[in-house]
Amino acid sequence: MTASTPSYLWSLQDVLGQGATACVYKARNKRTGELVAVKVFNLASYNRTHEVQMREFDMLRKLNHKNIVKLYAVEELPSKQKVLVMEFCSGGSLLNVLEEPENAFGLAEAEFLTVLQCVGRNHKKRNGLCDIGVLQK
Template sequence: MAAITASTTNYLWSMQDILGHGATASVYKARHKRSGELVAVKVFNVVSYNRPHEVQMREFEMLRKLNHNNIIRLHAVEDLPSKQKVLVMEYCPGGSLLSVLEDPENAFGLDEAEFLTVLQCVGQ
């Protein structure tokens, strides 16, 4: 079966390379078409467009302004051919904090040193 791909002007991804999904969007591993840089692309679903357009744009602007080591960086907001907006973000190969906590080896929690590191990062 051939992989289904999607793209914006600068990024390309396979719909099979899903990193996660939530109530309003799915996130895919993608590559910059020229440089090959790995990124994460957040593609919004129909439910997300029930929010007023101004609210979405304000959220995009806020994400652009955030600059912290513990927060995934927003690189760009691009359009699919359908004019649907996608967020192009920093790729985090380690996954989310939730994926770390759900790892079977952490079924009984993190050891104290790891827990303190996570707590310090969340607190920042």
């Protein structure tokens, strides 16, 4: 069984991950054949208002860091369910990486702190966060 948006097609059997509010599938761009990941939100995700969801999608679209999956587009299914079209990462999830034997005790502290510093610095710089954590426009 397959599902699609106007630009992307995926098999419902090709699940990359699943959470409380969404399921992620491996998909292809209908025009170019490019592999992507699509995150299809379920009904539980609609407990948040539409405005909050759209603001979150907009923030994801603005993030630009090598350690954060890129958001390419937000589309809808015919049922009006939101679908995030994201960069496909062939290496699997962070959980897969952490489950590898060499990471049995997690990432090295120095490596973990470096990633956190880079993400935090990029987030703060790109989104105008104050020291007290308030978003400035």
